[in-house]
Amino acid sequence: MIYLIPTPIGNLEDITLRAIRLLNEVDLILAEDTRVSSKLLKHFEIDTPYQSFHMHNEHKKVQSVLNQLKGGKSIALISDAGTPGISDPGFLMVRGALKEGVEVQCLPGPTALIPALVQSGIPCDRFIFEGFLPPKKGRQTRLEQMAQEERTQVFYESPHKLLKTLDQLRIHFGADRSLAVVREISKLYESTFRGTIEEGLQFFQSHPPKGEFVIVVAGKKNP
Numbered sequence: 001m002i003y004l005i006p007t008p009i010g011n012l013e014d015i016t017l018r019a020i021r022l023l024n025e026v027d028l029i030l031a032e033d034t035r036v037s038s039k040l041l042k043h044f045e046i047d048t049p050y051q052s053f054h055m056h057n058e059h060k061k062v063q064s065v066l067n068q069l070k071g072g073k074s075i076a077l078i079s080d081a082g083t084p085g086i087s088d089p090g091f092l093m094v095r096g097a098l099k100e101g102v103e104v105q106c107l108p109g110p111t112a113l114i115p116a117l118v119q120s121g122i123p124c125d126r127f128i129f130e131g132f133l134p135p136k137k138g139r140q141t142r143l144e145q146m147a148q149e150e151r152t153q154v155f156y157e158s159p160h161k162l163l164k165t166l167d168q169l170r171i172h173f174g175a176d177r178s179l180a181v182v183r184e185i186s187k188l189y190e191s192t193f194r195g196t197i198e199e200g201l202q203f204f205q206s207h208p209p210k211g212e213f214v215i216v217v218a219g220k221k222n223p
Helices: 017-025 034-043 058-070 091-099 113-119 139-147 159-173 197-206
Strands: 002-004 028-031 050-052 075-078 104-106 127-132 152-157 178-183 191-196 213-217
Touching: 002 091, 017 075, 028 034, 028 058, 034 050, 058 075, 058 091, 091 104, 113 152, 113 178, 113 213, 139 159, 152 159, 159 178, 159 197, 159 213, 178 197, 191 197
Parallel strands: 002 075, 002 104, 028 050, 028 075, 127 152
Antiparallel strands: 152 213, 178 191, 178 213
16 A cells, blocks of 8 residues: 655644554655655654655655565655645656555645635635646747636646746736635745735735745636
């Protein structure tokens, strides 16, 4: 069995009792960054062995992990924060495990996109998640496609690209499209900006972006 276990994206109290139990019970924990995960494991007094499993080594390590799973070991996969596989390593492991007949379970738990969407004030009955936009190649095409989408759109952005992204959204979506920009979800300095794209751009031009951001944009309205 391999368990995908969500970990807190900020407040450590957001971890579930089941997650703590399984992290104690499994034979091995695969962690995106062992330096980050060691702090979490130490906080909850979890002494299960752990090793790295991240975007730079997952292709090489999948087969060795699968061999351990087929040998009877139970393994947990965690990312630095949130749910594995959601803009984090995890998909290759799941695909490989299912192909080899290994059972996979993903626990419910923290992820940044749902709290941001629900508290945005923008319709959340129908939405799409874009993850991170392409940094260069394909970015323009993706934005043009997104501009025509009628459902609410959610995506992640880094602080050093936020202003560029908001400016591009203004160009492709229009200055008056509604958006919410949620910063540092569940952390000490969590904040949410709500307004138009133009207002959001002006706000963050005068308030230099810091932290991790989730952007929620309203869908295109029918004429």
